[in-house]
Amino acid sequence: MQIIVSEGYEELCKAAAKVVAKTINSKPNAVLGLATGSTPLALYKELIRMHKEDGLDFSQVTTFNLDEYVGLPKTHYQSYHYFMHENLFKHINVPQQNIYIPSGTTDNYEAFCDWYERRIKECGGVDLQVLGIGSDGHIAFNEPSSSLGSRTRIKTLARQTIQDNARFFDKIQDVPIYAITMGVGTILEARTIILLASGKGKAPAIAGAIEGPVTSMNTASALQLHPDTIFFLDRDAASELKMIDYYLWIQEKAPSFPRGN
Ligand code: F6R
Numbered sequence: 001m002q003i004i005v006s007e008g009y010e011e012l013c014k015a016a017a018k019v020v021a022k023t024i025n026s027k028p029n030a031v032l033g034l035a036t037g038s039t040p041l042a043l044y045k046e047l048i049r050m051h052k053e054d055g056l057d058f059s060q061v062t063t064f065n066l067d068e069y070v071g072l073p074k075t076h077y078q079s080y081h082y083f084m085h086e087n088l089f090k091h092i093n094v095p096q097q098n099i100y101i102p103s104g105t106t107d108n109y110e111a112f113c114d115w116y117e118r119r120i121k122e123c124g125g126v127d128l129q130v131l132g133i134g135s136d137g138h139i140a141f142n143e144p145s146s147s148l149g150s151r152t153r154i155k156t157l158a159r160q161t162i163q164d165n166a167r168f169f170d171k172i173q174d175v176p177i178y179a180i181t182m183g184v185g186t187i188l189e190a191r192t193i194i195l196l197a198s199g200k201g202k203a204p205a206i207a208g209a210i211e212g213p214v215t216s217m218n219t220a221s222a223l224q225l226h227p228d229t230i231f232f233l234d235r236d237a238a239s240e241l242k243m244i245d246y247y248l249w250i251q252e253k254a255p256s257f258p259r260g261n
Helices: 009-026 041-054 080-087 109-122 159-168 184-188 200-211 219-225 244-252
Strands: 002-006 031-034 062-065 067-069 128-131 153-156 178-181 192-197 229-234
Touching: 002 009, 002 244, 009 031, 009 041, 009 128, 009 192, 009 229, 041 080, 062 109, 067 080, 109 153, 109 178, 184 219, 192 200, 192 219, 200 219, 200 229
Parallel strands: 002 229, 031 062, 031 128, 128 192, 192 229
Antiparallel strands: 067 178, 153 178
């Protein structure tokens, strides 16, 4: 694992955007795994800037989103379809037919989930997966007790997640209870993973993910098993890490030669 600590949120998103840009520049037809929520907003803003000002080209890129609420049509202002189009896709040149987001309205979820898994493989697998983290340690909507080998499926959201996400809806009763989500096993197959977190509210989940045992009680801890994961954190999100001095020391003394994770 690599742990990069930045002073603030904007800075950590800019650092993460450089990794996304590097992936696309070295492989123009890269497959990106994308997340929604508040955390990647400044990352997407920076990617849009890079597209407009530096010519970052998404014309051969394929994207797979992590999750979608069950029951929300694509046009709903809180659907992840809507979120992705408003905050990223409509501002860049990724072809419409290369965009994959789980369906929240299919009439056959099982068949859809199988197809989604198959489609990721047919496209060559995810080169770079972007993740946020829930305050309960979830990645995508893999809530505590999710199998660390899980695949794309329907999950029931934890009460904590419903409460956390109520800020986006008019009232808490409007937050969907179910989501369709890539599994932990699906996510772990990405070649490189970047997880972004900011704010004190994420500090316990981050401490559990990086320094806790690998446990389904914090599904982000499964990333300890992944050979190429980078955590982009701000000071607040990193504030409960016991080994923070060591991580800052590594960052300061980063060797110019390639090293293991
Ligand atoms: C969203 C997703 C979730 C969020 C997490 C954090 O696609 O997969 O795991 O990353 O709930 O959400 P924010 O960033 O809003 O705190």
